Amino acid sequence: MSGNKNWGKRPWTVEFRATPRPLPAAMDFAVVGGGFTGLAAAAWLKRLAPEKSVALFEAGQFGAGSSGYTGGVALAESAAGELPGLGDVLGRYQKILRELEVDGEVSLPGAYELGRSAPLANAPIRWKDSGDLCAVKEVPGGTINPGKVLSGLARAAERAGVMLFEDCGVEEAVFAGQVELRTKNSALQAGKVLFATNAFALEMAGLRERAGSAFTLAVATQPLTDAQLREIGLAERKPFYTVDLPYLWGRLLAGNQVIFGSGLVFLQDWRELGTLDIEHGEAAELFEQLERRVHGLHPALKDVEITHRWGGPICMTWEWKPVFERHPESENAIVLGAYSGHGVAQSVYLGCWAAEAILGRKALPNWK
Numbered sequence: 001m002s003g004n005k006n007w008g009k010r011p012w013t014v015e016f017r018a019t020p021r022p023l024p025a026a027m028d029f030a031v032v033g034g035g036f037t038g039l040a041a042a043a044w045l046k047r048l049a050p051e052k053s054v055a056l057f058e059a060g061q062f063g064a065g066s067s068g069y070t071g072g073v074a075l076a077e078s079a080a081g082e083l084p085g086l087g088d089v090l091g092r093y094q095k096i097l098r099e100l101e102v103d104g105e106v107s108l109p110g111a112y113e114l115g116r117s118a119p120l121a122n123a124p125i126r127w128k129d130s131g132d133l134c135a136v137k138e139v140p141g142g143t144i145n146p147g148k149v150l151s152g153l154a155r156a157a158e159r160a161g162v163m164l165f166e167d168c169g170v171e172e173a174v175f176a177g178q179v180e181l182r183t184k185n186s187a188l189q190a191g192k193v194l195f196a197t198n199a200f201a202l203e204m205a206g207l208r209e210r211a212g213s214a215f216t217l218a219v220a221t222q223p224l225t226d227a228q229l230r231e232i233g234l235a236e237r238k239p240f241y242t243v244d245l246p247y248l249w250g251r252l253l254a255g256n257q258v259i260f261g262s263g264l265v266f267l268q269d270w271r272e273l274g275t276l277d278i279e280h281g282e283a284a285e286l287f288e289q290l291e292r293r294v295h296g297l298h299p300a301l302k303d304v305e306i307t308h309r310w311g312g313p314i315c316m317t318w319e320w321k322p323v324f325e326r327h328p329e330s331e332n333a334i335v336l337g338a339y340s341g342h343g344v345a346q347s348v349y350l351g352c353w354a355a356e357a358i359l360g361r362k363a364l365p366n367w368k
């Protein structure tokens with residue numbers, strides 16, 4: 001997964017590294033993948049069952065997948081809209097972070113849906129982008145600092161006593177009662193396993209036929225003045241995303257940089273993520289298009305400098321619904337991920353739900 005990839009520079013950092021330690025030969029519960037989902041699940045598991053051994057294996061560094069390269073817009077709904085029994089995602093998200101003592105700079109003032117017809121009366125956002133792009137609806141939502149949420153979740157997991165391993169990819173899983181996880185040099189026995197590998201390892205997670213991986217892009221501008229923010233309609237600091245095409249989403253950062261994102265590089269195989277370089281090929285072309293769009297949205301954006309360009313994987317199912325179910329090969333394994341671009345809040349919320357399901361305290365949903 002490391003390869004010679006170049007996913008660009010993000011405007012935040014993940015300030016946590018796992019302390020190296022020997023691998024355990026066996027554990028009660030294993031989590032594979034150290035993004036929002038895996039870290040939240042591991043921390044929650046150990047918090048609910050401190051007497052059980054919990055280990056988390058991350059192939060790269062925490063946040064090496066979507067979570068570290070995300071946009072950080074927190075939304076209540078799934079990419080497929082309402083899901084039966086989903087519950088209050090944003091309310092639970094805040095509560096979980098509070099209970100785990102994670103300061104993720106969560107701000108939930110609402111979010112704007114943008115469209116090219118039927119603007120809201122007094123719509124604050126009025127831009128030019130393949131027609132007149134305006135705020136058409138306000139929905140629950142807001143923003144987080146992804147670096148802080150990742151570091152905070154990792155610290156919470158460590159505090160609770162989770163054995164954390166970075167640069168420790170699981171190369172194979174063998175399902176026979178217990179689950180055997182094979183790393184480069186070891187075979188480890190786990191009573192139960194959560195696969196939180198999202199856009200990677202689709203075969204191991206049983207997702208090859210269910211989901212596909214793509215690479216999506218974001219840019220951040222130089223800090224804007226308050227006057228510029230007022231002019232472009234972002235003074236309320238509400239994130240936004242389009243409900244029609246061409247797609248565009250964005251948000252403000254604490255220092256008044258604005259992030260804009262759009263574009264998908266479709267991949268034949270998730271392994272292409274390991275060599276994807278944003279300075280070449282389709283990704284480079286899509287960055288040029290995105291920057292042209294940003295500069296053309298509003299006269300106040302015409303000359304703003306782009307200071308950060310980055311991208312990361314998203315995992316999408318054909319119906320846009322997340323996968324949250326038993327592994328097809330084992331009752332002792334759960335697969336959670338593929339949020340189709342809506343995973344910031346759901347990953348943490350459903351990660352904790354997965355922990356409760358592993359402990360037999362909560363049933364899995366039926367979203368198949």
Ligand SMILES: Cc1cc2nc3c(=O)[nH]c(=O)nc-3n(C[C@H](O)[C@H](O)[C@H](O)COP(=O)(O)OP(=O)(O)OC[C@H]3O[C@@H](n4cnc5c(N)ncnc54)[C@H](O)[C@@H]3O)c2cc1C
Pocket residue numbers: 001032033034035036037038057058059060061062063064065066067068069070071072073074075168169170171196197198199200201216217218261310311312313314336337338339340341342343344345347
């Ligand atoms: C540019 C961009 C913008 C986005 N914007 C938003 C947004 O604004 N709002 C929103 O809701 N969603 C957004 N998303 C999606 C959101 O970031 C993801 O849904 C979410 O981060 C998924 O978290 P995760 O933990 O499930 O997956 P990931 O963060 O991808 O974690 C999976 C982890 O598993 C590890 N791994 C993989 N294979 C193995 C293995 N074999 N062994 C061990 N570890 C392994 C990976 O290294 C990775 O760290 C965006 C995504 C991108 C890329």
